[in-house]
Amino acid sequence: MDKALDFTIKNKIPGTLARTGTITTPHGVIQTPAYIGAATAATMKTLTNAEIDELGAQSILSNTYHLMLRPGANLIAAAGGIHQFMNYHKPLYTDSGGFQVFSLGMAYKKGLDATSHTTKGSSENAVMSPDQLSKVEKDGVWFKSHLNGDRIFMSPEISMELQHKIGADIHMSFDQLTSPLSGREQIKEAMDTTHAWAKRGLIRHEELNQQHVAAGENLQALFGVVQGAREEDFRLESAGFLGELTLETGAQFDGFGIGGTFQPEELPDVLTWVNGTLPENKPRHLLGMGAQPADLFLGAEFGCDTFDCVAPTRQARNGALYTYGGRINIKNLKFAEDFQPIDQNCDCYTCQHHTRAYLRHLFKANETTGLVLASIHNERFVVRTVEEIRQKINAGPEQFWQYKKEFLTDYYGAERAADFLATSPEEWR
Template structure:
């Protein structure tokens, strides 16, 4: 690592991959099904994205990892020249399997239980010590993921950075279940490493893939530290920090984990993109992050700006011929106005999603680039106070009116 925050775990550095270097901290854009929805890969490159993360679960179901492998791997398949990540599918198998989709924190006031399922939903995933049997959310067909299956899929997908198969719990699982799950995830991590090494030896002509172990343990300090220490002994190339957690505890939990992991290995925090979370996670030691939020909210007309998020379909923007964000340097803000983009949404034109996704992704990528530059310049705290003061202060002032 090239630079560190004074008195903290945050740092800036570089991750080397067969398809290029990733300067960290870095935001990794999510292209779930080998595409960032509504945006060309070329546009993602132009807006500064360093890497793309795709989803093993979704690509397994459609089009199939064998097809991606035959195409030359994920990057070649989607015409993305830079580094790629794939997650293990564990998140989707579990979250879709219990009917909560993207929401994993749920209502912690509920009585804790071992068999958690969303109200009105049918359980689609069943966990045992060997793996997970689940039904496809697309057509109900039955499938089974084990550590070996997940690693095999990810080897066929061919991403530069892949993740060990882990069990995702929720905040309403009992303490006893969380303990068993941490041990199960550790056991699966051992199996993932074994299979990863076996498949790497069988495919020596393929670019080397880095395997990251995933730290679980919910919001229990002893379990998070235990999980991190256990994985640190196994020789992973890096580490993911996953699991359900409450927003206010994010920095604390990342700090617990970071302090237990090897300082010379990258740490990836799964699933964040809000400005306050990014600053908190970097200060606590996270190096890279991914989240679907910038593109997902863009398709719903929610726009990131220096002074907070807003909805572009509001009537006040009907004759507003200024950019989405006057301080943004993206292609959308250079060429299109709020009035035009509002019109596109009202007319239900697909171009609205494209233009807003380009802007939102650029906003988050540029913010993390600024954080990295501030670490190198010794100005992290100054940048944090300035950015968050404007972003949330202005948003609070607007909502109070």
């Protein structure tokens, strides 16, 4: 294909931001809304590609930060890019590395909040105190590898170079995160830095895509990442700036990522500000959403096309399994002689072949097969829920509202579900 990405809207729910559509990349099509599986270190933890395909995942997302440290972007490029390296030939996303640089490098838990950010003229002057794991400057950020403590510099240009070497289909621009402790002034400063970095990243991205054209390689797509925490004016400003950003060459972002961490109750407001402002004809990815099925419904209802999350596999490895009646912990004694599947209504491999009692046994005995079977189930549960959301939006508004009400009431109970149904039309609350 002669473009990096194509996006088509199929159906919408009038009066909302919800839509279905297709994202087309050189490695195939994603039907949206879609859940993008987390493949942090170029693997969806514990699962083979065959298992990823079987559970219905259309696309996965890997992490630039983890891959740059190990095995290194040059090694992946030498393998022919990440699709070849993994032998995974469907659409692939990478994030910019920003989240990990700031969350792993910054180590908020050590009492270092955003007030520790300092700006100095030259990177050569960068001095990090022993407990300071990252340091923001105008040009980029110094951070320490969580693997070996190496001091590493990351900038918007370097992030683009790494992502192009890794060679996924869709990249994210390098952004500056804020801590949950940040005040408005710090949020504003980080957002302004994010915007300056977004433009620099887009310029470098264009240059790298020209090299791909010259080499007869696939074009790669870049999403700008909207920041601004929970502040309405900043979110509107960030979505407006990135949505309109156009280089002298005419280059623009191919789509947008939405950064930040939210409780599900916060999604309607933040997504209304952001997705109500971003151009309608480009895809929007909710980055690293929470672990709640409510996020999937609210994300889609408020105009996100794709979502990623590490929670389904992470929780699976802890024995926390999703069911249509809520989450269970399979290690619990009450499942010792429970010979039903994890969920009667689940169509995953695990539920078609194994019982809760068997899963519990595997977890209690520390057998790795338990992690695989649990991960298959949780990933399928989330992938299928988003598949159903897509089908219901296509079938019409009433189908979507009814499914949302039934699913969330079964999962959370009526009282908790009411919080998430508040945005539905009155007759479907």
